Amino acid sequence: MVEEINLDLEKGRDIPVNWEHQLKNIKDQYRKEKGVVHGVQKDAVQNGWDARANDFEKKWGFTIQLHTGQPGTFPTFVTMTDEGTYGLTGSVLTREEMEDELPVEERWARFQSSFFSKSEEEGAIGARGQGKFIFIGASKKHRIYYDTFRSDETYRIGIHGVVSKTKCVIDQWDGEEGLRKINERFPTLSPLTKVGTRIIIVDPIDELIDAINDGSFIEMISETWWEIIQKFGASIRVISDKGETSAKVPDFLAELPKNDTKEVKFWYRENDKFEISGTSFRIKRLHIAWKEPDDVPSDEKGIVIQRRCMNVCTFNTFNIPRNISDGLYGYIQFDDELDRLMSAAESVTHYGFDWRRSGASQVRGYIREQVSKFAYEKLEFGVDPEIRRTRERREVEKRALSIANQVAKILGIDSLGRGSKGKGKRKGVKGKKDKHPIRLDLGELNLPNENLRVNYGETVENIKVSVINETDQDIKSQLKMWLFSAEDGHIIEEFVPATDFVLKKNSIKGPFGPFALRLENGDYLPGHYKIRTRLICMDNYPEYDKGDILAERTKSFFLEIDPPERFSGMWEDIVGVELDQERLGVYSVGEYGGYVYKYNLKHKAYEAIGDDEEAIVEYLFRLTNQAIIEIDLQSDTSVLFDEEELGDPVILAEKMGSLKGVWLNDYYSSE
Amino acid sequence: MTVIVRNTSAEKVFKSIKKVITKKEIAQAEELDRFLQMKMDEIKNDLASRGLLDGQGNLERWYYLGEHLLFIDDAVVVPPEDRFQDQYIWEALWQHAPLGVRPGEPNSRTGTKRDHFRECYMLSKIPYSTVKGVGSWSDWVNFLETPVVMDDLRIVQWVGRELQGVDRQGLRDYTKRLREKFKNRVSTVLSNEELHKELKDIRGK
Numbered sequence: 119m120v121e122e123i124n125l126d127l128e129k130g131r132d133i134p135v136n137w138e139h140q141l142k143n144i145k146d147q148y149r150k151e152k153g154v155v156h157g158v159q160k161d162a163v164q165n166g167w168d169a170r171a172n173d174f175e176k177k178w179g180f181t182i183q184l185h186t187g188q189p190g191t192f193p194t195f196v197t198m199t200d201e202g203t204y205g206l207t208g209s210v211l212t213r214e215e216m217e218d219e220l221p222v223e224e225r226w227a228r229f230q231s232s233f234f235s236k237s238e239e240e241g242a243i244g245a246r247g248q249g250k251f252i253f254i255g256a257s258k259k260h261r262i263y264y265d266t267f268r269s270d271e272t273y274r275i276g277i278h279g280v281v282s283k284t285k286c287v288i289d290q291w292d293g294e295e296g297l298r299k300i301n302e303r304f305p306t307l308s309p310l311t312k313v314g315t316r317i318i319i320v321d322p323i324d325e326l327i328d329a330i331n332d333g334s335f336i337e338m339i340s341e342t343w344w345e346i347i348q349k350f351g352a353s354i355r356v357i358s359d360k361g362e363t364s365a366k367v368p369d370f371l372a373e374l375p376k377n378d379t380k381e382v383k384f385w386y387r388e389n390d391k392f393e394i395s396g397t398s399f400r401i402k403r404l405h406i407a408w409k410e411p412d413d414v415p416s417d418e419k420g421i422v423i424q425r426r427c428m429n430v431c432t433f434n435t436f437n438i439p440r441n442i443s444d445g446l447y448g449y450i451q452f453d454d455e456l457d458r459l460m461s462a463a464e465s466v467t468h469y470g471f472d473w474r475r476s477g478a479s480q481v482r483g484y485i486r487e488q489v490s491k492f493a494y495e496k497l498e499f500g501v502d503p504e505i506r507r508t509r510e511r512r513e514v515e516k517r518a519l520s521i522a523n524q525v526a527k528i529l530g531i532d533s534l535g536r537g538s539k540g541k542g543k544r545k546g547v548k549g550k551k552d553k554h555p556i557r558l559d560l561g562e563l564n565l566p567n568e569n570l571r572v573n574y575g576e577t578v579e580n581i582k583v584s585v586i587n588e589t590d591q592d593i594k595s596q597l598k599m600w601l602f603s604a605e606d607g608h609i610i611e612e613f614v615p616a617t618d619f620v621l622k623k624n625s626i627k628g629p630f631g632p633f634a635l636r637l638e639n640g641d642y643l644p645g646h647y648k649i650r651t652r653l654i655c656m657d658n659y660p661e662y663d664k665g666d667i668l669a670e671r672t673k674s675f676f677l678e679i680d681p682p683e684r685f686s687g688m689w690e691d692i693v694g695v696e697l698d699q700e701r702l703g704v705y706s707v708g709e710y711g712g713y714v715y716k717y718n719l720k721h722k723a724y725e726a727i728g729d730d731e732e733a734i735v736e737y738l739f740r741l742t743n744q745a746i747i748e749i750d751l752q753s754d755t756s757v758l759f760d761e762e763e764l765g766d767p768v769i770l771a772e773k774m775g776s777l778k779g780v781w782l783n784d785y786y787s788s789e
Numbered sequence: 790m791t792v793i794v795r796n797t798s799a800e801k802v803f804k805s806i807k808k809v810i811t812k813k814e815i816a817q818a819e820e821l822d823r824f825l826q827m828k829m830d831e832i833k834n835d836l837a838s839r840g841l842l843d844g845q846g847n848l849e850r851w852y853y854l855g856e857h858l859l860f861i862d863d864a865v866v867v868p869p870e871d872r873f874q875d876q877y878i879w880e881a882l883w884q885h886a887p888l889g890v891r892p893g894e895p896n897s898r899t900g901t902k903r904d905h906f907r908e909c910y911m912l913s914k915i916p917y918s919t920v921k922g923v924g925s926w927s928d929w930v931n932f933l934e935t936p937v938v939m940d941d942l943r944i945v946q947w948v949g950r951e952l953q954g955v956d957r958q959g960l961r962d963y964t965k966r967l968r969e970k971f972k973n974r975v976s977t978v979l980s981n982e983e984l985h986k987e988l989k990d991i992r993g994k
Binding site: 356505610654656664665667 | 865900931958971974975976979980983
């Protein structure tokens with residue numbers, strides 16, 4: 119046994135941090151998005167906007183100014199000044215005082231610290247306290263000053279800089295001393311006269327200077343902050359060597375159409391709601407438009423995701439062809455609740471979302487669905503979104519099917535119920551019986567081989583069907599049973615032509631048959647064949663209409679060809695169906711003798727996943743794992759559990775949990 | 790009915806739902822083969838004269854093509870009992886159709902209930918003014934590929950008669966309701982009167 123080492127951790131040293139490396143990492147994060155300069159404006163305006171005072175409207179403003187230096191006199195610097203804000207209120211706190219949660223009023227302390235997050239309840243956009251490092255990163259000297267004038271008419275200036283590899287320092291001066299410091303350092307700078315904060319980037323990187331001078335900086339601001347300009351008339355100015363410019367709502371967003379023309383189509387939605395775990399969330403607005411892709415500049419393509427009035431990122435992965443999606447542009451906004459939920463999924467740099475997270479996943483699904491509807495309704499992209507959704511779901515189900523069959527194969531239970539005469543079938547293993555009160559019993563076909571293959575000259579026997587009615591109602595019915603080609607649907611044989619009869623209450627009619635089918639060369643082409651039987655309602659009843667398919671069963675075989683692999687696995691299919699809300703899913707023996715897992719599309723757990731395909735595959739994987747255990751336990755000879763485990767419910771439960779843990783681990787290990 | 794299709798080696802293959810093909814049926818198949826070739830030449834010329842062979846005006850092109858395929862209603866060409874049972878006729882048409890008359894190469898839909906020629910044929914049962922009013926081939930395909938419609942030509946005929954003037958959205962809405970109404974249900978066991986009442990009820994919703 120290892121003895122615990124008695125350490126006085128209070129006397130331990132701080133771990134040295136390589137601040138230069140840290141700074142590089144942060145800059146690299148921004149470079150991967152839209153670059154350091156874009157990050158500077160985004161975080162700067164965000165800080166100012168988060169600090170807006172209660173009566174900010176008409177007072178709030180933000181100014182970025184380039185001050186070109188004079189060699190030997192003062193350096194070049196960039197100021198970023200907000201007004202109509204609270205300024206950096208609060209005290210200069212000691213390290214010990216900062217151990218406690220910092221209240222919102224301690225803005226100074228928050229700004230001087232690193233990685234102290236703001237709570238979402240404060241309604242702030244920036245929430246992780248990392249943004250200021252991008253200002254330091256935008257300084258060649260890795261140094262920023264900041265001064266603030268507060269409503270109590272106090273003035274303070276601070277400095278924040280990386281002075282060596284392992285040293286990142288802060289300092290501050292109040293009142294007259296502060297004013298003197300700033301005048302010494304930046305002789306052309308006037309003291310702040312309005313309540314607010316000013317950040318000074320010393321010796322800015324060339325790309326920031328260039329962006330301010332060539333106008334691209336104001337464009338970045340316009341694109342990121344257009345919503346506060348549009349909604350609150352916010353004033354954001356950039357003053358360069360060439361003059362002053364103001365941010366404005368970009369034309370492509372300001373002029374989003376609300377009428378269709380020959381060239382432009384629009385799609386507008388308001389207040390669409392959806393639920394996640396019982397809580398209702400609202401899409402405040404989705405406004406998108408479409409033009410010929412060549413008429414939409416590349417930086418305007420896609421749907422801008424707005425959160426708390428800020429452009430976070432552009433979404434442009436839709437389920438429609440590129441030649442259509444490339445002409446889409448517009449934006450989406452959320453209500454406060456959804457804003458908060460999206461915040462948790464937002465990346466630390468505020469340039470994207472983890473679309474797998476709750477909320478983000480649903481938003482992605484919503485956008486894709488609306489875009490599909492738009493394409494279908496107005497852009498002549500002719501597949502009904504519902505049909506498209508079904509097709510996409512089938513693709514996911516096929517992936518889950520393949521994985522579930524791999525697991526079953528590894529466990530050695532991949533050939534349940536195959537073949538005929540018990541060959542290849544594990545004794546006593548059965549699917550959950552069809553318990554519908556009106557049903558067809560197609561029995562087991564007698565196939566000549568262990569798999570579903572039949573060769574010329576061989577015979578399929580025991581083709582018969584019984585009709586079961588366990589209701590208290592006589593029902594006028596019609597029964598048919600026929601053979602058809604699975605490839606082109608051609609009907610080849612009719613074993614039972616359309617036969618009408620009254621299906622007496624609580625009775626079994628039949629069997630019809632048995633028939634035998636001898637497959638001679640020349641009579642049948644090689645391929646996949648199905649025998650189907652169908653019972654149709656032939657009158658109107660309270661529960662059934664004339665024409666309703668009361669029951670249907672199908673069996674398959676393959677003539678002169680081997681069955682494809684998917685027909686030889688344990689799982690024949692995985693399909694979504696609508697079941698009682700509490701049921702996760704059911705399984706039964708399918709037409710190829712394997713199992714069909716039917717999962718519940720209406721279950722809350724499924725609905726909560728949204729359209730995250732990976733998560734759906736994993737969800738289905740978990741469901742089929744549970745089913746594998748159940749099926750194994752129903753068999754006479756379990757391959758998963760030994761006799762001791764089967765004899766003790768506690769041990770059995772532990773083993774079940776353990777198996778599921780192992781399978782899930784393998785699932786993630788193999789990806 | 791027996792038809793001739795050609796395999797990859799251009800050899801004639803006689804196809805029929807019947808296991809035994811008589812000499813008479815082989816002769817009829819040869820006759821049909823020649824007729825289809827002649828018919829396809831005629832169709833090509835007509836579409837060319839209308840300026841519909843250059844890839845423009847898909848809806849118009851496929852509608853007029855469908856009108857030419859109404860010869861299939863002739864009981865001599867396709868016995869009535871085979872019309873919706875035997876889909877080999879559609880496969881045979883592909884053998885003779887030049888590019889422009891056919892939309893591309895044969896595919897997995899060829900010879901099935903989703904066969905392109907079959908859809909053209911069904912569409913031509915509807916007045917052109919109604920077809921044109923909807924304006925989009927893909928919307929009509931969406932309607933024609935509704936399972937209950939594929940199995941019951943009476944629905945196409947009713948739509949042609951009773952939904953004249955329907956616009957694009959109207960057809961989409963009707964198709965959607967039709968799908969829902971006949972989900973897990975067959976229409977072929979309904980009498981004409983019963984079916985028409987159902988179709989009318991769907992329209993009235």
